[in-house]
Structures are given as structure tokens and as C-alpha cells.
Amino acid sequence: MCSATASSGRRWDGSPARPSRSRALRVTPDSPTRLVRSAQPGRCPDCGNRIDRYPCADSADDGRVVPLHPQELPAAAVPVTSRWHVSSGTAHPAHDGSPWCRIPHATLCPAQPAPAVLTPQITTLRRHMALHTRRFINNGAFTPPAAQPSPSPTTTCRPVRPVIHLLRVLRLAPRPIDTIQCVSQTRQRRRCTRPVFDPDTPGGIWTLLPAPTAGRRPPCPANLMAVYDLAHLPYAEQLRWRHQHCPDHAAPGAADLSLVEWEPFDPLLHRQHIHSRLPGRPHTHRP
Ligand SMILES: [Zn+2]
Ligand SMILES: [Zn+2]
Numbered sequence: 001m002c003s004a005t006a007s008s009g010r011r012w013d014g015s016p017a018r019p020s021r022s023r024a025l026r027v028t029p030d031s032p033t034r035l036v037r038s039a040q041p042g043r044c045p046d047c048g049n050r051i052d053r054y055p056c057a058d059s060a061d062d063g064r065v066v067p068l069h070p071q072e073l074p075a076a077a078v079p080v081t082s083r084w085h086v087s088s089g090t091a092h093p094a095h096d097g098s099p100w101c102r103i104p105h106a107t108l109c110p111a112q113p114a115p116a117v118l119t120p121q122i123t124t125l126r127r128h129m130a131l132h133t134r135r136f137i138n139n140g141a142f143t144p145p146a147a148q149p150s151p152s153p154t155t156t157c158r159p160v161r162p163v164i165h166l167l168r169v170l171r172l173a174p175r176p177i178d179t180i181q182c183v184s185q186t187r188q189r190r191r192c193t194r195p196v197f198d199p200d201t202p203g204g205i206w207t208l209l210p211a212p213t214a215g216r217r218p219p220c221p222a223n224l225m226a227v228y229d230l231a232h233l234p235y236a237e238q239l240r241w242r243h244q245h246c247p248d249h250a251a252p253g254a255a256d257l258s259l260v261e262w263e264p265f266d267p268l269l270h271r272q273h274i275h276s277r278l279p280g281r282p283h284t285h286r287p
Contacts, residue, residue: 040259041070045161045174046111046272047133048142053259054091065259066091067105075101077121082107111144112269146272158280161273163265164204165229167238170212172270174261177204177228183258184249191257194246201247202237204230206278212267226275 011017040053044067051067068084068091075083075095083095084102095101107115107122110130118126136142145160162173173180182192197203208224230241240250244260267274 042067043142044105044109044111046145047109047129048136048144049105049109049129049132051105053261054086054089055259057087057090057092064264065262066093068102069105069108072100073103073121073125075099077119078103079115079117079119079122081117082115082122106269111272159226159273159275161270162279163225163227163270163273164241164262165209165227165231166241166262168231170227170265171262172265172273173228174263180244180261182246182249183244183256183260184246185255185257189257192246192249194248196241196244196246198247202233204228205232208276208278211274212265224276226278 009017042051042053043049044051050070052070053065053067056064056066066084068086075098078101080095082103084104085092085094085096085098086102087096091102103122106112108126108129110126110133114123114126133142133144137144158176160176162177164171164173164177178195178197180196182194182196184192186192205228207227207229209227209229211223211225213223230238233241236250240247242260242262243256244262245254263270
């Protein structure tokens with residue numbers, strides 16, 4: 001038996017047997033997201049528990065990402081102020097009226113202070129999360145930031161999760177500045193492995209800025225914290241950092257394979273990442 005495709009160039013049903021050409025994935029310019037997937041699963045860098053990261057709908061800070069607990073919980077077991085829901089791939093800080101809701105990971109994270117308002121069910125879940133963290137640490141699967149090896153006097157000092165100043169907002173970075181990975185998708189449909197930091201272009205300057213205070217009180221000038229300041233860069237370059245792109249993917253059009261990993265800096269939640277002195281070797285590349 002011989003193949004009809006080989007002899008006629010057509011399949012058995014008469015359709016052309018031309019090999020299909022793969023097309024590069026593009027994101028339309030007016031798309032609200034450059035992401036090709038919705039929830040981004042990952043691990044909390046502070047406790048090692050699973051999280052799902054979503055773009056946040058209710059934020060003046062455009063493009064903010066919020067980590068949510070991966071499972072839905074009965075709404076009755078969650079304090080009203082912690083009830084979220086996900087709609088069209090976006091996290092909303094409000095209850096949608098269903099019997100179930102999502103909850104921000106920060107409410108459950110055992111590395112963060114417990115919220116003022118808790119229910120017995122959430123207290124129990126927080127305890128389970130703390131046990132998970134303990135098990136991850138015992139198994140060697142997770143090392144909390146505070147236990148990561150501190151630099152010796154002969155090595156350079158760098159914060160594990162530095163605070164950056166970008167587009168007039170303080171944000172907490174997921175890892176040391178020069179290891180933050182581009183989130184774009186390559187032509188091979190994998191996440192780009194290049195870092196956002198580029199030693200050949202002007203970068204940030206480590207500086208001491210007044211640490212913000214909780215609530216609406218103004219920062220106290222006497223309390224200084226080390227910040228990787230990018231605010232002096234051109235707007236396009238700050239946008240590149242904001243979108244967590246390497247120089248190759250700075251131009252619009254490429255799809256992203258991951259959400260950006262910056263978190264809005266919160267002086268209460270992130271107080272363990274406040275450092276009052278500058279790193280040993282600043283990444284300073286003045287224009
Ligand atoms: Zn956590
Ligand atoms: Zn890239």
C-alpha cells in the first residue's frame with residue numbers, strides 16, 4: 001500500500017499536505033496583559049509554600065502582582081477584609097458573593113506577622129503552612145532569606161531581596177539585582193534566561209533613602225534604608241525594569257511567560273528586608 005500523500009501532494013481527504021508553518025506568538029498592542037498564561041504558580045521566597053501569582057485589578061500601581069493561596073477557601077472561614085476572587089485571570093480584592101473565595105498568601109505566610117483579624121480556620125491553616133516551611137527546611141528544599149549565608153568580610157555584601165526605587169514607587173525585588181531574570185518568551189517558547197541587569201548599560205545607584213512608615217505617616221528622615229535607585233534612568237529604561245525585561249526584549253510585542261516578580265514594598269510586611277547600610281559593592285554605572 002502506498003501513501004496517497006506522497007504521490008499527489010494531498011491527504012486522503014483531498015486537503016493540501018503542505019507542512020504547516022509555525023508562527024511567532026505576538027501580543028496585540030492594546031492587550032491588557034503581555035502574558036500567555038493566567039496564574040503563575042511558584043513558591044513564596046520567604047516561607048517556601050506554594051503560591052499563585054495574579055495581576056491585581058484594584059491598584060493605582062499599574063501592573064501590580066499579588067500572590068494568592070493556590071486553593072479556594074470557604075468564604076465563611078475567611079475574614080471579610082481578606083476575601084479575594086479571580087475573574088478573567090485577574091485578582092480582585094473583594095468577595096464575589098459565592099460560597100468560596102481566594103485569600104492573599106500574605107495572610108497565611110508564616111514568615112509574616114499574623115494579621116490582626118483571624119478566624120480559627122485561618123489560624124489553623126497558618127499553623128499548617130508553618131509546618132510545611134519547617135519540613136521544607138529540614139528536607140533542604142528551602143532556605144529562608146534570614147538563614148542564607150551572609151557574606152564574609154572578603155566577599156561583597158548584597159541584599160537577598162533588595163528594595164528598588166522605580167517610577168516613583170518602592171518595590172521589593174525577588175532576589176539579588178543581578179540575578180533577576182527576564183520574563184519574556186523566546187522564539188523557542190521558553191523563558192528568556194538573560195538578566196534584567198545589563199552591565200553595559202547605565203543601571204541603578206545604591207543610596208540611602210528615608211524608610212517609609214506604616215500607615216499614612218510621612219517617612220522619618222532619621223531612619224534610612226538602602227535602596228537600589230533607578231529613578232534617574234530614562235523613562236523607557238525604567239519601563240524595561242518595570243516590565244522585567246532584558247535589553248533584547250525591551251521593545252513591545254514579545255509575549256511574557258511569567259508575571260513580573262516585583263512586590264509593592266510594605267514597611268510592615270517587608271521589615272526583614274530593610275537594611276540601614278549600603279551593600280559592599282554598589283552596582284553603579286553612571287551614564
Ligand atoms: Zn510565604
Ligand atoms: Zn529577555
